[in-house]
Amino acid sequence: QNSAEETSDDDKKAMLAKIYAIATEYLKEDSIFCIRDISDSEQVYDIGFIYSESMGRRLHFTMKEYLINFLKYLQNNTDYSITVLVGKTVTGIRNISKSYGTANMLHSLQGFREKKNIYFYEEEYKVSETGLIICKKQLDSLIAAIEQGEHIGIRKCVDEFYEEMQKTGITGSTMNLNINYLLFQLIHLASELDSEVNQEEILRIISETTSEEGISRGGKAHLCRMAYAYGEYLSQLRKNVSRGLLGDIEGEIKKNYASNLTLKDLSEKYYVNSAYLGQLFRRKYGCSFKDCLNKKRIEEAARLLRKTDMKIYEVAESVGYKDADYFVNKFIEAMGCTPTKYKKNY
Known part of the structure; x- marks a missing residue:
């Protein structure tokens, strides 16, 4: 998140250590199934947990009840905002990586979901029996409009998309399937322009920051705002805005280090997406802006x-x-x- 980039790596590590300690305290003998820094990436601070049916059985809990109770314990013992992403249920130790992959999908796309503290893959990614993208024609038109950065075209395509959904009675899981198709296509477009940054994370941040108070996540207004912002972001990638930019940012730090300098302010000054700027900065200097x-x-x-x-x-x-x-x-x-x-x- 944008705000996360404003937090230093040392502070993130301290938060992670505290949450990990609380988690292992709750899990007791099952703490061996709790993995710190599971992503093995310097840019991501997270904790992994492998749930087994026997854990819930001992407490007469279902998996969902156990994990919700676990989350409540973490929330009650820390001031941090904690989100739990529950991957697809699998059998056998060899399939754990598949479950982890589905949890990562939740992380990438949660910015366009209703904000919750816990997401279950099997609830968020229910696929229709046919597996068809019902509104593919409308979504492809929307993607083209986003690529071109045409606000009027984007608004028209969003209207047509929602009209088609209403006409065909699309709700719930099928709606999610359509949105997933859109978001994955946008990630693909951005990755073709710059594959060295985490485009999934940038999309999530753009989705979250374009959902303000009074705007329903995943609703029509949110989709429009997100599409406008993403079109501008793609335009920045095409113009190779990173060229010479980091030198300017470094100069800002040297000159104005004593002021209340933030990544958000600099991104606005230099007309570049703040999430992208944060990743460019980290890629060059090996640390966060903060x-x-x-x-x-x-x-x-x-x-x-x-x-x-x-x-x-x-x-x-x-x-x-x-x-x-x-x-x-x-x-x-x-x-x-x-x-x-x-x-x-x-």
Whole structure:
């Protein structure tokens, strides 16, 4: 999510460690089935859990009851927002990877679903017996309009899509099937333009950020707004907006590190999608925008501690930290000692 990119990697790791500790506390002897950093990616912070029927049976719970109870325990013991993605039920250890793959599908497309704390693959991805995309003609027209970035054309195609659904009585699972087709096609288009970033994550973020209060997720207005935004994003990819952009962003950090600099503000200034900008930044520098900003602030703080008689809170404020305690913690993480000790050594 956009806000997630504004959180430093160190903070994400701390959150993950806390959630993992709470999860293993709940699971007790079953904690061996809880896997930290299951995605094995530096860009993703998640926890995996392999559920077995025997776990629920011991408590006389169904799988759904067990997982909902597990989620409630996590929510009651942490202030973090937690989402559980439950993959397809499989039999045999060899098929666990298939279940994990379906959970990843939920992660990619949850931005266009009604927001919930727990998603079950088998509820979200019910496929019709025929497996047909009922509104393929209308959706293909919509995809073409999104590619061309035509707002009027997009609105017309969305209207036609919903009219067709209403006419044929499409609801629920068949509606999801049609939306899945649309989203996967959009991911494919973006991947052809830039395959080195996580296009599934960017689509999810665009879907979530275009759903505001008063706009129903997956509804007509949401689909229009998402389509407009995605058309603009595809246009940015075609223009290769990343060329020279990161140098400008690096300059912004060096010049304005002490101000309230955010990825969202910079994306608006340079007319680029914030989720894409965050991934471009990470790809080049190997860390998040927030981590790079913190690094610059700590470097400047260290210089001030060496060269001036400023007090700790004054140094914190001058480099952009309003909370002196937070500054001290960040300084210790980066330098291995407190600002006071660092100053004494110099």
